[in-house]
Amino acid sequence: MILETKRLTIRPIQIGDKNEVFEYRSDKATNQYQGWIPETLSDVETFIEDVSEQMNEPETWFQFVVIEKETQKIIGDLGVHFLGSENRQAEIGFTLSKNFQHKGYATEAVKRVIDYLFKALGKHRIITSIDPANKNAVRLVERIGFRKEAHFVESLLINGQWVDDLIYAMIEKDWENLNRPF
Numbered sequence: 001m002i003l004e005t006k007r008l009t010i011r012p013i014q015i016g017d018k019n020e021v022f023e024y025r026s027d028k029a030t031n032q033y034q035g036w037i038p039e040t041l042s043d044v045e046t047f048i049e050d051v052s053e054q055m056n057e058p059e060t061w062f063q064f065v066v067i068e069k070e071t072q073k074i075i076g077d078l079g080v081h082f083l084g085s086e087n088r089q090a091e092i093g094f095t096l097s098k099n100f101q102h103k104g105y106a107t108e109a110v111k112r113v114i115d116y117l118f119k120a121l122g123k124h125r126i127i128t129s130i131d132p133a134n135k136n137a138v139r140l141v142e143r144i145g146f147r148k149e150a151h152f153v154e155s156l157l158i159n160g161q162w163v164d165d166l167i168y169a170m171i172e173k174d175w176e177n178l179n180r181p182f
Helices: 015-025 041-050 105-119 135-144 172-178
Strands: 008-012 060-068 073-083 089-096 125-130 147-158 161-171
Touching (some): 008 105, 015 060, 015 073, 015 089, 060 105, 073 105, 089 105, 105 125, 125 135, 135 161, 161 172
Parallel strands (some): 089 125
Antiparallel strands (some): 008 060, 073 089, 125 161, 147 161
C-alpha cells in the first residue's frame, strides 16, 4: 500500500530503510521530543522488526516512511497506533528530518495519512500526543484542524525528564467539513 501526494510517497517501512531512518532518527536535535532515539543501526533494525507488518491490526503500531519524490530520499516517518478492540480509533505520531522541516512536508504527509485513515479504513477518531514544548508539532496539528482535548502535567518520562503531554484529536465529521486538499 502506497500513499502519494504532489511531493511525497508514503509507504510501509522496510528493513532496507534502516540507514536512512537512522540518519535522522539518531539526531538528538530532530528527536528531542521523542521517547526513542536510536544509538545504533541495530536499534533501528529492532524497531522496524517490532512494528506490525499488517495495517489496521488492533493494539499495534504500523510505521510509514515519508519519501521526497524529487530526490527519492526518506525524509521522515509516520506511525499509526490502532487503538481498542472496536478498532475505530487511531493515534498518529510523526518525525521529520530537521533538514526538511518548515517546508510543508510534515503537513502534507500527516494530512494524507489522516485522509486514508478516515476514508479508506473508516476510523471515527484520530488522536496525537505532543510535548507542549514541541511548538512546531502543536502548530501543525492545530492548523490541520485537530482540537486540544487534554493537557496532562508531567505525565511522561522521556529521556530521563518528566514532561507534560498534550492530547489533540479529530473526528471523522470534522475532517470531512474541513475538506482540504493535501
